[in-house]
Each structure stands twice: as C-alpha cells, then as structure tokens.
Amino acid sequence: MEKNTFSGIKHWWWKVLCMACLLYTVVMGIYSDIPKLNILEQSIRNLFFHVPMWFGMIFMTLTSVIYGMLYLNKGQIKYDVISSQLVTVGFIFGLLGLMTGSIWARVTWGAWWSFSEVKLNASAAGVLTYAAYFILRSSFEDDEKKARFSAVYNIFAFVMFFVFIMVIPRLDVGSLHPGNGGNPGFSAYDLDNRLRIVFYPAVIGWTLMGGWITQLMIRSKFLERKKIGLE
Amino acid sequence: MNQWKDTFRMLEKDVRLELRQKTSIAGITLYVVSTAFVVMFAFKGNMDVRSWVAVFWIIALFSATSAATRSFTKEATTQFYYMKFLVSPLSLILSKIIYNTLLITLLNLVGWLVMTLFFGSLIYNLNIFFLAVVLGSLGLANIFTLLSSISARTQNPVLLSIMGFPIIIPLISLLIKLSFLSGVTVGFEKDKYIVIGGLLVLNLIIVILSVVLFPYLWRD
Numbered sequence: 096m097e098k099n100t101f102s103g104i105k106h107w108w109w110k111v112l113c114m115a116c117l118l119y120t121v122v123m124g125i126y127s128d129i130p131k132l133n134i135l136e137q138s139i140r141n142l143f144f145h146v147p148m149w150f151g152m153i154f155m156t157l158t159s160v161i162y163g164m165l166y167l168n169k170g171q172i173k174y175d176v177i178s179s180q181l182v183t184v185g186f187i188f189g190l191l192g193l194m195t196g197s198i199w200a201r202v203t204w205g206a207w208w209s210f211s212e213v214k215l216n217a218s219a220a221g222v223l224t225y226a227a228y229f230i231l232r233s234s235f236e237d238d239e240k241k242a243r244f245s246a247v248y249n250i251f252a253f254v255m256f257f258v259f260i261m262v263i264p265r266l267d268v269g270s271l272h273p274g275n276g277g278n279p280g281f282s283a284y285d286l287d288n289r290l291r292i293v294f295y296p297a298v299i300g301w302t303l304m305g306g307w308i309t310q311l312m313i314r315s316k317f318l319e320r321k322k323i324g325l326e
Numbered sequence: 327m328n329q330w331k332d333t334f335r336m337l338e339k340d341v342r343l344e345l346r347q348k349t350s351i352a353g354i355t356l357y358v359v360s361t362a363f364v365v366m367f368a369f370k371g372n373m374d375v376r377s378w379v380a381v382f383w384i385i386a387l388f389s390a391t392s393a394a395t396r397s398f399t400k401e402a403t404t405q406f407y408y409m410k411f412l413v414s415p416l417s418l419i420l421s422k423i424i425y426n427t428l429l430i431t432l433l434n435l436v437g438w439l440v441m442t443l444f445f446g447s448l449i450y451n452l453n454i455f456f457l458a459v460v461l462g463s464l465g466l467a468n469i470f471t472l473l474s475s476i477s478a479r480t481q482n483p484v485l486l487s488i489m490g491f492p493i494i495i496p497l498i499s500l501l502i503k504l505s506f507l508s509g510v511t512v513g514f515e516k517d518k519y520i521v522i523g524g525l526l527v528l529n530l531i532i533v534i535l536s537v538v539l540f541p542y543l544w545r546d
Contacts (some may be wrong), residue, residue: 167542213423216495223492230488234480247539251472252493254535258528261497 109303116300120144123293130289142200143293147301148192149218154227154302155185155309159197160253163246175242176320180312182228184305189222217260224252239326328383332413336421344429350396355436358389362440371445377507378448382441386462388402389433389538394470395486397422398478407546415544419471419536424469454508454518461525462501467527468532469494475543500525 124143132139154250157179196215199209209215229247235241337491347402365381401418409418412486438459449455470490477485504521507514 126474190347220492220495227485227488227492230482231476231480231485234482234485240479244479245541247542248489250478250488251535251539254531255493256494258531 096208110307111299113303113307114295117304120293124205124297128289129291138202139290141195142290145192145195146294147298148188148195149270150298151302151305152185152188152192152252154255155181155305156253159185160250163249172238172242172316175246176316177309177313178246179232180309180316182225183312184309185186186222186225186229188305189218189225193218193222195251196234214260217256220259221256224256225322268305288301303323329414329417333421333424334402336413337425338416340421344376344454350516352532354389354433355509358385358433358437359440361384361385361388362437362444364443373448375448378441378445378508379505379509380515382437383462383498383502383505384515385437385441386430386434386466387491389437390430390466390488391487392428392471393429393433393466394474395477395483396474397426397471398475402475402478408545410546416537418544419475419540422475423468423471423533423536426471429483430467431460431463433544434463444476449505449509451508455505456505457522458473458501458508458525461504461522461529462497465497465529465532468496468529468536472532472540472543473491475540479543488504497528498523500528525531 098323119142119156124140129137129139137326161179162174162178166172166178196218200215201207202207211217232241234242362385365385369377369381429501438455470486472492474486474488477483477489502522502524504518507518507521
C-alpha cells in the first residue's frame with residue numbers, strides 16, 4: 096500500500112515536464128512576440144493549440160495500432176484495453192482539433208467549414224473512422240471477439256487514414272491551410288524562432304497530457320475489470 | 327498450388343450459386359437502375375460532367391455496399407466450421423475478392439449504361455473512364471470484402487456502411503478526379519498517370535492488408 100502514496104508515484108518526471116510545458120504554452124502562447132503576417136495576424140497563436148492536437152491524435156492512434164498488433168500476436172486482453180483507451184483519447188484530440196480549427200477558420204477564412212479544403216475533410220474522415228470503431232466495439236458482447244475484430248479494423252483504418260492525410264493532399268491542387276498553395280503561414284521560411292520556442296514545447300506538452308489521460312483511463316479500466324472479477 | 331486450386335473452386339461455387347438463384351443479382355441490378363431513375367427525376371435530365379461523375383460514383387458506392395454485404399452471410403454463420411475445415415483463409419478471402427470484383431464491375435457497367443441512357447454520354451475519353459471503372463470496382467470490392475467479413479459476425483446490418491464510408495473516401499476522391507479528367511477533352515496527361523498510379527498503389531495496399539489481416543478474423 097505504501098507504494099501508492101504520493102511519494103511513491105513512479106516516473107513522475109514526465110508529468111512535471113508535461114505541466115511545465117503546458118503552463119509555458121498557455122502563458123507564452125498568449126503573451127509571446129509573434130511575426131506579423133497578413134490575414135493571420137494574431138490568430139497565428141492557434142498554432143500552439145490547434146496543431147498539437149493533430150500531433151497528439153496521430154501519436155495516440157499510431158500507438159494504439161502498435162498495441163492492436165501486439166494483441167493479435169500475443170492474444171492478451173491487456174493489450175486490447177490499452178489500445179482501445181488510446182483510440183478514445185486520440186478521438187477526443189481529433190474532436191478538439193476540429194473545434195479549434197473551425198473557430199480559427201471562422202475568423203480567418205470567414206466560414207466555419209470549407210468543403211474545398213483537403214486537410215479539413217481528411218481530418219473529419221479520420222474522426223468518423225474512429226467513431227465507427229466505437230460502434231464496432233459495442234456490437235460485440237464477447238470480449239475476445241471484440242478485441243480481435245476491433246484490432247483488425249483499427250489497423251486497416253489507420254493505414255487508410257494515413258494514406259488519406261499523407262498522399263491525397265499532395266495529389267490535389269492546393270489547400271487553404273497556412274503554408275499551402277501560396278498562403279502565408281508557418282511553413283519552413285515562416286516558422287521563425289519566435290514561434291518555434293513556443294510550438295515545440297506545446298507539442299510535447301499536449302502529447303504528454305494525452306499520454307497521462309490515457310494512463311489514468313487504462314488504470315481505471317483495469318480496476319473496473321478487477322472489480323467485476325475478470326482478472 | 328493447392329491454394330490457387332481452392333481459390334478457383336470457391337469462386338466457381340459462388341458463381342454457380344449466384345446463377346442458380348438469380349433473384350439476388352437481379353435485385354441489385356434493379357437497385358442500380360431505379361436509383362439512377364430517381365436521380366433523373368431530381369436533376370430533370372440536365373447534368374454537367376461534375377454532377378454526372380459524382381452521381382455515378384455514389385450509385386456505385388451504394389450498389390457495392392449492398393452487393394458486398396452478402397459475401398460472408400453463409401460462411402460466417404451456418405457453414406463456418408465446414409469452410410474452416412475445407413479451405414485456408416487465404417483462398418477464401420482471395421476468392422471472395424475476385425468474386426466481388428467481377429460482380430461490382432458488372433454492376434458499375436450497368437450503371438454506366440443506364441446513366442448514359444438517361445443523361446447522355448458526357449465522358450469524352452472512354453478508355454480512361456473504363457480504366458477508372460475497373461480500378462474503382464477492384465478497390466470497392468477489396469475494401470468491402472474485408473469489412474463485410476467483420477460485419478457478418480455482428481448482428482448490426484448498418485455496420486458495413488459506417489465502417490466503410492469514411493475509409494472509402496481516399497479511393498472515391500481519386501476515382502472522381504480520374505473520371506472528371508476523362509470528361510475533359512484534352513490535356514492533363516501527367517495528372518491522369520499520377521492518379522492511375524495512385525489507384526494501383528492504393529489497391530495493392532488494400533489487398534496486402536486483407537491477406538495479412540483476414541486470418542485473424544477467420545477464427546472462432
């Protein structure tokens with residue numbers, strides 16, 4: 096029991112790092128000095144909140160695919176618990192990314208949603224794909240079957256999603272996103288040091304927070320399973 | 327060697343069953359025709375190339391969904407242990423993919439014919455469009471065969487559509503792009519080759535995924 100008290104928290108350093116990064120992001124994201132760009136103006140600060148959501152989502156879903164593969168190989172239910180909780184958090188990150196993007200688009204493009212925008216549609220498709228993942232899981236009653244089928248779907252969906260966000264936008268003419276098709280933005284020459292010193296900690300901080308939330312959810316899931324006598 | 331023999335024997339069995347019981351294939355063909363008919367009423371017979379292409383692929387998507395739903399109905403329930411004993415998962419998935427490709431290609435050709443009858447031929451470059459139809463049918467059959475083997479094991483009939491539609495978007499967007507380019511009179515040669523290459527690579531990825539992942543689904 097002694098190990099579960101505060102002084103016994105294992106690997107606490109990355110949680111401190113996460114808190115420090117996020118505190119820094121929130122303060123510096125609002126007060127830091129930014130380069131002056133047409134159209135974007137102050138809305139460029141969304142870089143510290145919107146873009147890390149996609150980094151977080153990709154990180155969570157990729158990790159969940161790895162755990163899905165582990166489940167298919169080893170057949171231990173713990174891998175499925177981890178994989179499904181990672182998808183849940185990745186899905187929430189995706190929703191937050193869509194929301195922050197939509198609010199930003201209303202200010203910058205003048206519309207909540209743009210149908211000619213490749214990246215926007217790709218991310219919405221990704222969110223829909225993972226919504227179907229939850230419906231699929233709820234369609235099975237048997238735990239083993241649920242785990243196996245959802246792991247297969249997860250792998251298949253992730254590969255298709257990856258094709259969608261990495262390949263299709265490059266085949267299309269242009270994207271309205273900053274830095275694409277001649278729009279001002281944070282592409283290589285624009286992402287100057289003033290943005291970088293906040294952006295990188297933001298990505299690290301938000302991703303670590305996703306990992307932290309997932310860790311808590313996985314633990315509570317294990318406790319739940321223990322309580323009903325499954326483990 | 328035995329794998330291939332099994333694959334073609336399964337394929338032959340499916341084709342023979344389909345021909346013996348003609349109602350289901352006639353049903354889906356009628357589905358294509360009546361959907362196009364409804365679209366004709368909605369558009370009142372006037373259509374530009376972009377709408378033509380969009381409507382064509384939406385009809386193709388829905389008919390492919392209803393064609394592929396049936397692919398594992400028998401195998402996943404009553405004949406499951408018999409099939410498992412009889413053939414390897416690889417032969418089974420390959421035979422189903424080939425069968426669905428043939429069926430969906432046929433349905434799409436019917437759809438093309440009906441759309442041409444109702445709205446006139448708006449496609450300029452027929453060879454390219456034919457290639458788009460074949461590659462598109464292959465892709466639709468590929469994706470929906472694997473997903474229908476998942477949904478056949480649940481009691482949820484809409485699962486195939488909700489799993490399939492978001493996943494199918496990359497394929498459909500490439501197909502619409504290629505079809506639209508085939509409606510344009512001249513130029514865009516480089517774009518066409520890039521999109522055809524993209525479709526081939528996408529199909530290859532899906533086949534490899536199906537072959538690797540299906541054995542995990544084919545257990546009890």
